[in-house]
Amino acid sequence: MDAILKLSKINYAYHSYKGETKALSDISFSVSSGEFTAIVGPSGCGKSTLLSLIAGLLKPEKGEITLCGKTLDESTVNVGYMLQHDHLFEWRSVYRNILLGLEIQHKVNAQTRKKADALLEQYGLKNFRNAKPSDLSGGMRQRAALIRTLILEPELLLLDEPFSALDYQTRLSVSDDIGQIIRSSGKTALLVTHDLSEAVSLADRIIILSRRPATIVKILPVTFALEKDTPMERRNAPEFKNYFNIIWKELKTYE
Amino acid sequence: MNEFSKGQQLYLRRLRRHHRIVIVSRILILIFFLLLWEIAANTGLIDSFIFSSPSRVAECFWEMVIDKTIFLHIGVTLYEIIVSFLLVTFFSILIAVILWYSRKLSEILDPYLVVLNSLPKSALAPLLIVWLGANETTIIVAGMSVAIFGSILNLYTSFTSIDEEKIKLIYTLRGTKRHVLSKVILPGSIPVIISNMKVNIGLCLVGVVIGEFLAARNGLGYLIIYSSQVFKLDWLLMSIVILCIIAMVLYQGIALLEKWCRKKF
Numbered sequence: 001m002d003a004i005l006k007l008s009k010i011n012y013a014y015h016s017y018k019g020e021t022k023a024l025s026d027i028s029f030s031v032s033s034g035e036f037t038a039i040v041g042p043s044g045c046g047k048s049t050l051l052s053l054i055a056g057l058l059k060p061e062k063g064e065i066t067l068c069g070k071t072l073d074e075s076t077v078n079v080g081y082m083l084q085h086d087h088l089f090e091w092r093s094v095y096r097n098i099l100l101g102l103e104i105q106h107k108v109n110a111q112t113r114k115k116a117d118a119l120l121e122q123y124g125l126k127n128f129r130n131a132k133p134s135d136l137s138g139g140m141r142q143r144a145a146l147i148r149t150l151i152l153e154p155e156l157l158l159l160d161e162p163f164s165a166l167d168y169q170t171r172l173s174v175s176d177d178i179g180q181i182i183r184s185s186g187k188t189a190l191l192v193t194h195d196l197s198e199a200v201s202l203a204d205r206i207i208i209l210s211r212r213p214a215t216i217v218k219i220l221p222v223t224f225a226l227e228k229d230t231p232m233e234r235r236n237a238p239e240f241k242n243y244f245n246i247i248w249k250e251l252k253t254y255e
Numbered sequence: 256m257n258e259f260s261k262g263q264q265l266y267l268r269r270l271r272r273h274h275r276i277v278i279v280s281r282i283l284i285l286i287f288f289l290l291l292w293e294i295a296a297n298t299g300l301i302d303s304f305i306f307s308s309p310s311r312v313a314e315c316f317w318e319m320v321i322d323k324t325i326f327l328h329i330g331v332t333l334y335e336i337i338v339s340f341l342l343v344t345f346f347s348i349l350i351a352v353i354l355w356y357s358r359k360l361s362e363i364l365d366p367y368l369v370v371l372n373s374l375p376k377s378a379l380a381p382l383l384i385v386w387l388g389a390n391e392t393t394i395i396v397a398g399m400s401v402a403i404f405g406s407i408l409n410l411y412t413s414f415t416s417i418d419e420e421k422i423k424l425i426y427t428l429r430g431t432k433r434h435v436l437s438k439v440i441l442p443g444s445i446p447v448i449i450s451n452m453k454v455n456i457g458l459c460l461v462g463v464v465i466g467e468f469l470a471a472r473n474g475l476g477y478l479i480i481y482s483s484q485v486f487k488l489d490w491l492l493m494s495i496v497i498l499c500i501i502a503m504v505l506y507q508g509i510a511l512l513e514k515w516c517r518k519k520f
Contacts, residue, residue, distance in 0.1 A: 055427055081427035083424060083427070084420070087418075089443070091442045091443070091445070092442075100428060100438065101429075104428050104429065104430040104434050105428070105429060148428075
């Protein structure tokens with residue numbers, strides 16, 4: 001298996017006038033192509049910082065991040081990033097929100113427009129193409145945000161608690177929904193969450209982080225003996241509870 | 256659509272009644288005030304030489320319509336207001352964008368902007384006359400000076416208070432700072448820009464009238480000063496009434512623009 005993403009000994013600290021806050025210390029792991037990895041940890045432990053580093057929005061103080069063996073500056077790997085909130089712009093229609101990334105990257109053409117329409121249809125938003133984002137339900141908004149990310153054809157998808165702003169019921173169905181979309185399209189994904197059941201239901205592998213400054217406590221492979229490996233099925237499987245308890249205990253000991 | 260329930264019909268009737276009362280009351284207050292003024296002036300309760308009267312104001316207006324001088328004064332003032340308003344709108348957006356672009360520059364200039372904003376701008380007008388001469392340019396600059404500093408500060412505050420996460424989104428889509436400006440900051444600030452325009456049009460009017468007091472040979476501000484010097488109070492009050500109407504019309508114009516923008520965006 002070839003590693004699409006590799007982090008070695010990443011350190012990061014936030015600076016302010018009052019002093020320095022160490023966020024990450026010596027984080028090393030790699031993600032293989034097509035794998036769904038989840039990162040869990042107590043809130044405020046620097047999980048989101050990790051994604052910002054991988055997306056190149058922040059620079060690590062020490063350590064190196066490589067994508068397909070190349071450093072972030074040289075890499076041509078397309079990285080998609082989904083934030084906690086959908087941030088659909090109210091002054092744009094759903095369709096024009098979806099084109100935002102393409103517009104920025106100067107990739108709007110007949111072909112990508114067609115693809116946008118195809119994705120809208122595929123994810124059940126066809127009738128809301130020209131609607132305003134405020135007319136959409138929370139789950140639909142999140143799907144629109146996913147299309148905005150997917151249309152750029154990312155090879156690596158970073159998900160920063162993308163379901164946390166939704167109410168519980170919507171959250172279950174959307175994480176189910178989006179989990180399957182990502183799996184069926186064979187994308188590599190890195191999900192940051194503080195919801196343990198979400199991590200267990202979605203991921204192939206779970207990385208458990210300690211409190212700040214975050215270090216890796218344990219990397220836990222997740223396998224379910226299921227015919228149809230969907231998040232919903234996983235939640236009902238007997239292994240689910242075991243994984244949940246393992247992670248719970250790990251987080252407790254390092255608290 | 257005609258099949259409203261009893262409750263809905265009652266509600267609508269009440270609502271219409273409410274609106275009717277509001278409008279009729281507004282008109283009645285105006286008529287009552289004008290009548291009171293007219294009667295008081297005619298019966299000698301107030302000195303009509305100092306207080307004029309509605310009929311004398313109207314008569315005076317009609318005379319000036321016939322000799323066409325009124326159109327010149329209104330036209331000049333209106334032109335100066337609109338030019339200074341447009342310049343204020345343009346430059347305040349431009350400067351606010353520059354300040355947003357460079358945090359360093361905005362921090363360096365902050366105390367200067369605050370001082371200029373709180374300075375009574377009428378104090379600048381005599382200086383402008385010396386520098387620029389007693390002409391239209393001076394009046395337009397005087398109009399601008401009243402509105403521009405506050406406008407810059409308002410817009411800058413609005414630009415910097417846009418959700419950080421929305422800006423992060425642009426960067427995650429591999430955009431640059433230019434994209435942040437064109438895709439988030441400017442479109443997201445349209446409501447603020449328009450409400451800012453509403454304030455500015457009023458302030459420009461103030462500035463232009465101050466300018467005309469000091470440096471004009473035409474315009475309503477000039478007419479006010481001139482008529483007070485020769486004690487033609489009919490002219491003076493007429494000019495004030497016309498300024499009221501101009502202020503109202505311009506404000507409504509921007510309100511219309513706002514409505515249009517709401518629909519569009």
